[in-house]
Amino acid sequence: MWLAIVFFLSALLPLSLSHGQDPFAWLYGRQSQGYSHGSLQASTTGWQCPDECDCPPSFPVAMYCDGRGLTAMPTIPSHVKYLYLQNNAITAVPDSALINATSLVWLMMHHNQLTSEAVDKKAFLKLEGLERLYLQHNNFTSIPPNLPRSLRDLRINHNKIEKVTPADLEGMDNLTILYLHDNAVTDMSTSLKALTSLTLLDISSNKLTKVPEALPEHLHQFYLESNSIDALPEGFLGRFTQLQYIRMAHNQLTDKGIPSNTFNVTGLVELDLSFNQLQRIPTVSTTLQHLYLQANQIKEFTLGSFCSVVDVTNFSKLRTLRLDGNEISRQDVPSESSMCLRLASDIEI
Ligand SMILES: *[C@@H]1O[C@H](CO)[C@@H](O)[C@H](O)[C@H]1NC(C)=O
Ligand SMILES: *[C@@H]1O[C@H](CO)[C@@H](O)[C@H](O)[C@H]1NC(C)=O
Ligand SMILES: *[C@@H]1O[C@H](CO)[C@@H](O)[C@H](O)[C@H]1NC(C)=O
Ligand SMILES: *[C@@H]1O[C@H](CO)[C@@H](O)[C@H](O)[C@H]1NC(C)=O
Ligand SMILES: CC(=O)N[C@H]1CO[C@H](CO)[C@@H](O)[C@@H]1O
Numbered sequence: 001m002w003l004a005i006v007f008f009l010s011a012l013l014p015l016s017l018s019h020g021q022d023p024f025a026w027l028y029g030r031q032s033q034g035y036s037h038g039s040l041q042a043s044t045t046g047w048q049c050p051d052e053c054d055c056p057p058s059f060p061v062a063m064y065c066d067g068r069g070l071t072a073m074p075t076i077p078s079h080v081k082y083l084y085l086q087n088n089a090i091t092a093v094p095d096s097a098l099i100n101a102t103s104l105v106w107l108m109m110h111h112n113q114l115t116s117e118a119v120d121k122k123a124f125l126k127l128e129g130l131e132r133l134y135l136q137h138n139n140f141t142s143i144p145p146n147l148p149r150s151l152r153d154l155r156i157n158h159n160k161i162e163k164v165t166p167a168d169l170e171g172m173d174n175l176t177i178l179y180l181h182d183n184a185v186t187d188m189s190t191s192l193k194a195l196t197s198l199t200l201l202d203i204s205s206n207k208l209t210k211v212p213e214a215l216p217e218h219l220h221q222f223y224l225e226s227n228s229i230d231a232l233p234e235g236f237l238g239r240f241t242q243l244q245y246i247r248m249a250h251n252q253l254t255d256k257g258i259p260s261n262t263f264n265v266t267g268l269v270e271l272d273l274s275f276n277q278l279q280r281i282p283t284v285s286t287t288l289q290h291l292y293l294q295a296n297q298i299k300e301f302t303l304g305s306f307c308s309v310v311d312v313t314n315f316s317k318l319r320t321l322r323l324d325g326n327e328i329s330r331q332d333v334p335s336e337s338s339m340c341l342r343l344a345s346d347i348e349i
Helices: 002-012
Strands: 040-042 048-050 062-064 082-084 106-108 132-134 153-155 177-179 200-202 221-223 245-247 270-272 290-292 320-322 346-348
Touching: none
Parallel strands: 062 082, 082 106, 106 132, 132 153, 153 177, 177 200, 200 221, 221 245, 245 270, 270 290, 290 320, 320 346
Antiparallel strands: 040 048
16 A cells, blocks of 8 residues: 555655665665765655655654664654664764654664763653663663653663662653663662552563562562572562562572562462572462472472362462472372372473
8 A cells, every 4th residue: 555655656756766766775674875964855755854764654753774884873853753773883872862852652772882971861851752762782881861751661681780770760650661681780779669560570680689679569570580699588479469470590599598488479370490599399379380490409399388288179270390400300299299280281300
């Protein structure tokens, strides 16, 4: 449909050919080289589009500038809502770069060369309707200041962030997804406290030695594997009302660091405690469905960890149980287990 429109318009308006470029280059993502930074060309729809980007007439609120070897920010027309700048070599965002881009809803800047020093303090300040900001795979050492409070999805994983402060995330009432994994975070203080809508938090592969304080209570998925956590706070999971998936593999958890009944909470669907230093199977709720305990130092199969009572109506809902890479073998599983672990079709020892 839009192809027909483009043909129609380009027949009427030879303007689109005036650059000696293939006017359909945006279709297959190949643009001519030799950008003239900052210059705008009129597109067939009357919008302005920078030479180095593509603004499809069929979707005029989007601007595609990804994967073009850009080292600086292009000029952004004020009507653009969806801006794709990923996979370039952009090193800086001056305060002026986004000053007119007040309609932006999505800003994709992942896989660039951005550093905290080269992103000006007010660079993102005017983006009052921004909902998605992708900054992963850059060289940030801290979360940029003055991010729009309207954000719903912030991805800043695979950077070099060492510290997250309360001011970084304050007032982000609508933030539901936060990807901070693969950084070097040692300290988050109470920065997560304000995130009342947060449902997915990924802080795996950092340098945390304890679980962050003041976790948002509506979390649905919480990933903190590959840190250096050796103990969990008392009543740690009791505060969550909707938590279903928790992953804590590759930490340094010991039996001593896990208060009893920590995991005996209903609602949890998946619990990953693999690659830790546990010697016992922790008590889990009968409603848990997937439990990963491989590569610990478990010496005993304690059926009471899964069922305190077994009868027709009381049994474990566990489907997956991984116990391989521990110090037990199949003979250590008592025969009455089949009564309790009635649904476990996938047990690995
Ligand atoms: C922003 O808009 C103003 C007014 O139209 C213009 O003078 C200025 O050059 C624009 N700046 C950028 C970076 O686009
Ligand atoms: C970003 O980090 C990479 C890998 O550490 C490095 O090669 C590159 O030079 C850095 N770029 C900047 C702009 O600091
Ligand atoms: C959160 O979203 C609601 C509903 O879309 C909106 O009214 C409110 O202004 C947003 N909050 C922030 C801090 O932007
Ligand atoms: C787990 O919690 C339930 C409900 O709160 C309780 O009935 C059960 O005895 C607990 N299991 C163990 C092994 O403590
Ligand atoms: C000890 C225990 O968990 N008993 C439960 C067995 O199942 C019935 C019916 O679901 C519950 O009412 C009991 O509390």
